[in-house]
Amino acid sequence: MVLAMSHELPRSAVTVDLVVLTLRAADLCALLVRRAAAPYKGRWALPGGFVEPDEDLHTAAGRELAEETSVSDLPVHLEQLRSYGDPNRDPRMRVVSVAYLALGPDLPDPVAGSDAADAAWRPVAEALAGTAKLAFDHAVILADGVERARSKLEYTPLGTAFCGREFTVGELREVYETVWGVGLDPRNFHRKVTGAVGFLTPTGQTTTRNGGRPARLYRRGPAQLLMPPLLRPA
Amino acid sequence: MVLAMSHELPRSAVTVDLVVLTLRAADLCALLVRRAAAPYKGRWALPGGFVEPDEDLHTAAGRELAEETSVSDLPVHLEQLRSYGDPNRDPRMRVVSVAYLALGPDLPDPVAGSDAADAAWRPVAEALAGTAKLAFDHAVILADGVERARSKLEYTPLGTAFCGREFTVGELREVYETVWGVGLDPRNFHRKVTGAVGFLTPTGQTTTRNGGRPARLYRRGPAQLLMPPLLRPA
DNA sequence: GACGGTTATCGTCGTACTGACGATAAAGGA
DNA sequence: TCCTTTATCGTCAGTACGACGATAACCGTC
Numbered sequence: 001m002v003l004a005m006s007h008e009l010p011r012s013a014v015t016v017d018l019v020v021l022t023l024r025a026a027d028l029c030a031l032l033v034r035r036a037a038a039p040y041k042g043r044w045a046l047p048g049g050f051v052e053p054d055e056d057l058h059t060a061a062g063r064e065l066a067e068e069t070s071v072s073d074l075p076v077h078l079e080q081l082r083s084y085g086d087p088n089r090d091p092r093m094r095v096v097s098v099a100y101l102a103l104g105p106d107l108p109d110p111v112a113g114s115d116a117a118d119a120a121w122r123p124v125a126e127a128l129a130g131t132a133k134l135a136f137d138h139a140v141i142l143a144d145g146v147e148r149a150r151s152k153l154e155y156t157p158l159g160t161a162f163c164g165r166e167f168t169v170g171e172l173r174e175v176y177e178t179v180w181g182v183g184l185d186p187r188n189f190h191r192k193v194t195g196a197v198g199f200l201t202p203t204g205q206t207t208t209r210n211g212g213r214p215a216r217l218y219r220r221g222p223a224q225l226l227m228p229p230l231l232r233p234a
Numbered sequence: 235m236v237l238a239m240s241h242e243l244p245r246s247a248v249t250v251d252l253v254v255l256t257l258r259a260a261d262l263c264a265l266l267v268r269r270a271a272a273p274y275k276g277r278w279a280l281p282g283g284f285v286e287p288d289e290d291l292h293t294a295a296g297r298e299l300a301e302e303t304s305v306s307d308l309p310v311h312l313e314q315l316r317s318y319g320d321p322n323r324d325p326r327m328r329v330v331s332v333a334y335l336a337l338g339p340d341l342p343d344p345v346a347g348s349d350a351a352d353a354a355w356r357p358v359a360e361a362l363a364g365t366a367k368l369a370f371d372h373a374v375i376l377a378d379g380v381e382r383a384r385s386k387l388e389y390t391p392l393g394t395a396f397c398g399r400e401f402t403v404g405e406l407r408e409v410y411e412t413v414w415g416v417g418l419d420p421r422n423f424h425r426k427v428t429g430a431v432g433f434l435t436p437t438g439q440t441t442t443r444n445g446g447r448p449a450r451l452y453r454r455g456p457a458q459l460l461m462p463p464l465l466r467p468a
Numbered sequence: 469g470a471c472g473g474t475t476a477t478c479g480t481c482g483t484a485c486t487g488a489c490g491a492t493a494a495a496g497g498a
Numbered sequence: 499t500c501c502t503t504t505a506t507c508g509t510c511a512g513t514a515c516g517a518c519g520a521t522a523a524c525c526g527t528c
Binding site: 425428444 | 477478479
């Protein structure tokens with residue numbers, strides 16, 4: 001990018017919007033806030049806010065995440081998703097938004113911020129259904145975030161971000177089934193995740209918290225990429 | 235994203251930067267411009283420019299691409315890559331840049347724009363080598379773009395974007411070999427690309443432009459995703 | 469006009485991974 | 499004790515893979 005010497009530069013508001021996903025009661029849920037003011041007053045929207053003048057984009061996303069969840073030092077995965085800059089996406093002014101995707105284990109109930117009438121974990125399926133459309137272009141952003149998460153589960157160990165620090169293969173399978181929205185064969189899933197090098201590190205402990213035969217506990221292993229990957233069923 | 239009623243909003247310059255890749259003489263090349271002014275005067279940089287107030291991000295990227303290559307209605311693939319917003323990435327002011335990735339067949343030699351002393355196709359390997367570092371954070375952006383292109387060749391038919399409208403399997407294999415920087419077995423490659431459903435549509439014609447036995451000509455097929463994918467060798 | 473060089477195309481092999489599904493293990497509850 | 503539940507390990511046929519052999523069909527050369 002090359003700046004002209006120009007006296008008058010076009011400038012925009014730059015915000016970060018967050019797609020925060022977690023699993024609650026067998027539902028894939030997103031953190032949403034209910035707008036307190038126009039436009040889209042009363043509609044659900046993604047949490048987000050302005051990027052401060054001396055703040056990196058990733059830092060801004062992390063700050064907003066901590067503010068909205070009222071928990072700092074969260075054990076969540078945070079990555080940039082995509083930017084959205086349609087000139088009419090906000091009726092008030094030109095706003096370019098950099099969306100971030102966050103994945104975390106069952107997080108505490110959110111608190112409503114200053115500019116939100118309410119904040120809650122809402123099932124993604126409902127949020128994207130025809131009824132009660134999200135504000136702005138947030139339905140598109142949320143859909144992009146969900147698709148990114150689904151895809152990342154295939155090639156990376158990020159499914160573990162939805163679990164606690166220690167988890168069983170069955171719990172991890174529930175993550176995959178919920179995020180992908182499909183049923184998976186427990187035996188084949190077990191073979192594949194335990195066969196992917198560096199995916200899972202056994203703790204040596206077992207648990208019976210899910211009933212049935214005691215299940216081995218695992219932590220996330222050192223692998224950054226799953227070899228071989230776990231592909232979604234066609 | 236939720237706007238405060240605030241009187242004073244933080245605002246940034248927003249630009250698009252382009253990673254334009256093409257193949258020239260068995261080299262993966264990127265379109266670069268030589269900076270005519272400080273900072274980084276004389277250094278190579280990615281082409282780019284400001285997003286106009288009423289312009290969509292994708293539109294701005296397409297406009298810059300047409301300007302820099304002096305060809306409109308290009309047969310190129312253009313997709314958003316990622317945004318870069320370190321507060322110190324430009325020493326003059328806060329600039330958030332939305333990078334786009336463009337892939338095209340052997341394109342004409344570029345023309346230097348108003349703010350560039352020179353413009354040229356430069357081999358990616360040289361541009362990313364330790365010597366003659368790119369301006370700003372453009373080496374990181376270029377590396378991200380190349381990695382995206384390498385990855386997209388695995389799962390999508392985008393390798394065809396580097397070819398003309400009609401091409402042979404051998405020409406497509408050269409694309410893969412050059413972008414990935416590895417040698418591929420011609421027989422296995424042939425089997426895989428012709429076996430991936432919807433990847434290639436035969437024209438019925440043949441050509442001998444590459445010597446040897448006449449090769450069938452193909453066009454890109456309707457598939458958006460390669461099934462099965464063509465994975466890079468470990 | 470036969471011949472060697474070159475590229476294209478098709479086939480074969482053994483190995484590895486896949487999905488479907490059987491079998492056994494080990495807990496808790498009736 | 500038996501039954502239900504979940505975990506874990508195997509089996510099997512189908513499919514994909516990499517390595518590589520074989521043949522086809524053009525070119526230029528002598």
